[in-house]
Amino acid sequence: MTFLSRVHFESLLKALGGTHKLLFPVGSGSKSHFTSIDRSDPGSAFIGGVRSVEPLKAFFFSGRERVASGFEPGLPGRELQPLCVVGAKACDLKGFRILDHVFLDHEFGDPTYKRLRRESLVISSDCTDALETCFCTSLDGLPYPEDGFDINLSPVSGGFLAEAGSEKGRALMAAHSSLFTDPSPKQQQERRENREAVLEKLRTIAEAGGTPGAESLKGAVARRYDAPLWAEEAATCVECGACNTICPTCHCFYLYDQMAQGTTGRFRMWDSCLINDFARVAGGENPRSRLWMRLRNRFEKKFDFFPKVAGEFACTGCGRCSAACPGRIDIRRVLRRLVENG
Amino acid sequence: MDKNPYRSVKTEVLEVITETPSITTIRLRPSEPLSFSPGQFMEVSVPGVGEAPFTPSSFCGDHEKMDITIVKVGKVTEAIHELKAGDIVGLRGPYGHGYPLDEFRGKEVLVVGGGVGLAPLRTLMYSLFDMRGDLGKLAYRAGCRQPCEFLYREEIMGWLDRPDLDIRLTTDQCDETWSCATGLVTSIMDSSCVNPANAVGISCGPPVMMKFVTFRMLEMGIPPERIYLSMEKNMSCGFGKCGHCRLGTFYCCKDGPVFTYAQIKDIPGIWD
Numbered sequence: 001m002t003f004l005s006r007v008h009f010e011s012l013l014k015a016l017g018g019t020h021k022l023l024f025p026v027g028s029g030s031k032s033h034f035t036s037i038d039r040s041d042p043g044s045a046f047i048g049g050v051r052s053v054e055p056l057k058a059f060f061f062s063g064r065e066r067v068a069s070g071f072e073p074g075l076p077g078r079e080l081q082p083l084c085v086v087g088a089k090a091c092d093l094k095g096f097r098i099l100d101h102v103f104l105d106h107e108f109g110d111p112t113y114k115r116l117r118r119e120s121l122v123i124s125s126d127c128t129d130a131l132e133t134c135f136c137t138s139l140d141g142l143p144y145p146e147d148g149f150d151i152n153l154s155p156v157s158g159g160f161l162a163e164a165g166s167e168k169g170r171a172l173m174a175a176h177s178s179l180f181t182d183p184s185p186k187q188q189q190e191r192r193e194n195r196e197a198v199l200e201k202l203r204t205i206a207e208a209g210g211t212p213g214a215e216s217l218k219g220a221v222a223r224r225y226d227a228p229l230w231a232e233e234a235a236t237c238v239e240c241g242a243c244n245t246i247c248p249t250c251h252c253f254y255l256y257d258q259m260a261q262g263t264t265g266r267f268r269m270w271d272s273c274l275i276n277d278f279a280r281v282a283g284g285e286n287p288r289s290r291l292w293m294r295l296r297n298r299f300e301k302k303f304d305f306f307p308k309v310a311g312e313f314a315c316t317g318c319g320r321c322s323a324a325c326p327g328r329i330d331i332r333r334v335l336r337r338l339v340e341n342g
Numbered sequence: 343m344d345k346n347p348y349r350s351v352k353t354e355v356l357e358v359i360t361e362t363p364s365i366t367t368i369r370l371r372p373s374e375p376l377s378f379s380p381g382q383f384m385e386v387s388v389p390g391v392g393e394a395p396f397t398p399s400s401f402c403g404d405h406e407k408m409d410i411t412i413v414k415v416g417k418v419t420e421a422i423h424e425l426k427a428g429d430i431v432g433l434r435g436p437y438g439h440g441y442p443l444d445e446f447r448g449k450e451v452l453v454v455g456g457g458v459g460l461a462p463l464r465t466l467m468y469s470l471f472d473m474r475g476d477l478g479k480l481a482y483r484a485g486c487r488q489p490c491e492f493l494y495r496e497e498i499m500g501w502l503d504r505p506d507l508d509i510r511l512t513t514d515q516c517d518e519t520w521s522c523a524t525g526l527v528t529s530i531m532d533s534s535c536v537n538p539a540n541a542v543g544i545s546c547g548p549p550v551m552m553k554f555v556t557f558r559m560l561e562m563g564i565p566p567e568r569i570y571l572s573m574e575k576n577m578s579c580g581f582g583k584c585g586h587c588r589l590g591t592f593y594c595c596k597d598g599p600v601f602t603y604a605q606i607k608d609i610p611g612i613w614d
Binding site: 067068071072073074075076102103107108109110111114115225251252253254255256257258259264266268271273278279280281282283284285286287289297301304305308309 | 344345346347348349350351352373387389390391392393394413415416418419432549574575576578579581582583584585586587588590591610611614
């Protein structure tokens with residue numbers, strides 16, 4: 001572990017901005033969003049705090065992307081610059097584990113996602129606070145990254161404690177070794193205290209909300225498949241799909257062909273499983289014709305399907321869906337009702 | 343080098359064959375050879391309109407040409423019905439798992455189809471005829487609503503003369519042109535058509551038909567692990583990424599579309 005002063009951190013960002021599309025959060029306390037170096041000065045980067053409003057997936061698997069042009073055999077996204085994302089939180093890194101499972105396979109891997117994951121840098125950071133909607137620790141997550149990053153930054157007075165988590169990260173730190181200095185015991189103590197304070201805050205939030213733990217959620221959706229809670233919770237759903245688009249693990253998309261200037265562009269667009277037509281077939285049959293079936297499907301996918309096929313919940317506990325839902329459907333309340341037979 | 347799984351192969355429409363008032367077969371010649379096995383599906387796109395999944399209906403041994411039989415039900419299929427010889431479409435695939443033909447060797451085979459489900463089953467039947475010597479008894483049962491909707495009617499009527507095939511056909515309603523049975527397809531699934539102890543059952547057709555055909559096969563004594571069903575879901579990407587065709591812990595596109603009943607029988611709502 002080494003120390004990176006705030007001044008040196010900004011020099012590092014400027015250097016990385018020359019080789020990568022640099023993205024970093026700006027904002028304050030509870031609300032931050034990512035911006036790029038061509039829009040804001042790295043001096044305004046807000047590292048620490050809580051997860052950004054938008055999920056990190058938005059930059060690696062974008063909402064609308066051309067994936068093929070006519071019948072050309074080439075790969076899409078050649079113009080895309082590798083990314084360097086700074087200030088990503090642990091919940092978004094966990095989101096990568098699900099997206100990697102979906103998009104990184106040998107035979108049918110998504111070319112753009114594959115390339116961006118391979119060539120991009122992820123510089124994460126500890127959370128220094130928690131939102132009322134945060135519940136990562138209930139799902140065995142932590143408010144600070146332990147893996148899945150190239151470099152992690154833990155905010156301390158005057159800068160950050162930096163830790164490499166990959167070969168790429170170690171090489172980057174070695175290439176800029178003059179920026180990094182030895183950390184003081186006080187800085188290390190500060191990091192421990194921050195982590196403990198955020199954990200304590202998350203414990204208090206989880207207890208107040210009665211949020212169930214990961215162990216009790218195993219098999220819960222299957223056990224409560226026919227429970228009335230689905231229809232009751234869906235009563236305020238307006239089918240907007242915000243929970244899907246804001247989710248760091250939701251990966252569903254549709255392919256849309258569009259003709260322009262004589263060639264066909266094929267676009268990969270984010271889709272939402274809450275929308276009526278999601279599973280409908282052309283003949284008209286719809287296996288999830290009722291809204292509550294579609295709400296249940298979302299939970300089934302996250303808490304039953306992914307544990308079975310990928311060995312983990314496709315929920316990171318970031319709480320973005322609860323924050324975004326205009327119908328006030330709180331994922332933690334649904335989970336609590338699931339395990340409490342409510 | 344990564345390949346682009348979203349890209350379609352440029353494909354020429356060689357011929358358009360009107361099968362019934364609502365069903366058309368397009369004969370296609372892709373600019374790159376595409377080989378498939380019975381039961382696998384393709385994504386067909388009409389430039390600028392969109393894509394939809396279809397299972398080929400021609401012999402899979404022909405790597406130059408491919409027939410796809412399509413009912414007019416939506417935006418893409420309407421555009422396909424407008425195609426003429428010489429037009430260009432896109433083809434991606436093949437995707438998913440088809441029928442495990444090798445496992446059928448030495449077995450008796452009962453094939454039951456209905457409606458446009460007879461299209462993928464024609465590909466299967468060509469392959470079964472091709473390996474006929476390796477099979478025990480081969481039984482074919484097919485039905486549809488009315489005689490004018492009977493897909494490949496002339497060709498299948500010709501199969502009535504095959505000594506190596508136990509074939510019975512039915513329509514829900516009959517007219518003066520129809521000389522075969524009248525009634526649902528389950529009514530011509532006689533208990534003695536195959537020996538259930540050594541038989542596989544295959545069904546393709548509308549979900550409600552497959553449901554009752556499956557129950558009839560179980561009643562005949564064919565076990566769930568030897569009943570093969572071709573499931574229809576909203577397959578879009580074709581390779582387990584877009585999420586539309588989930589069926590329990592499977593994606594219909596990459597784990598199916600042919601499943602054994604044993605694989606899917608405990609998944610709620612499989613016939614919906």
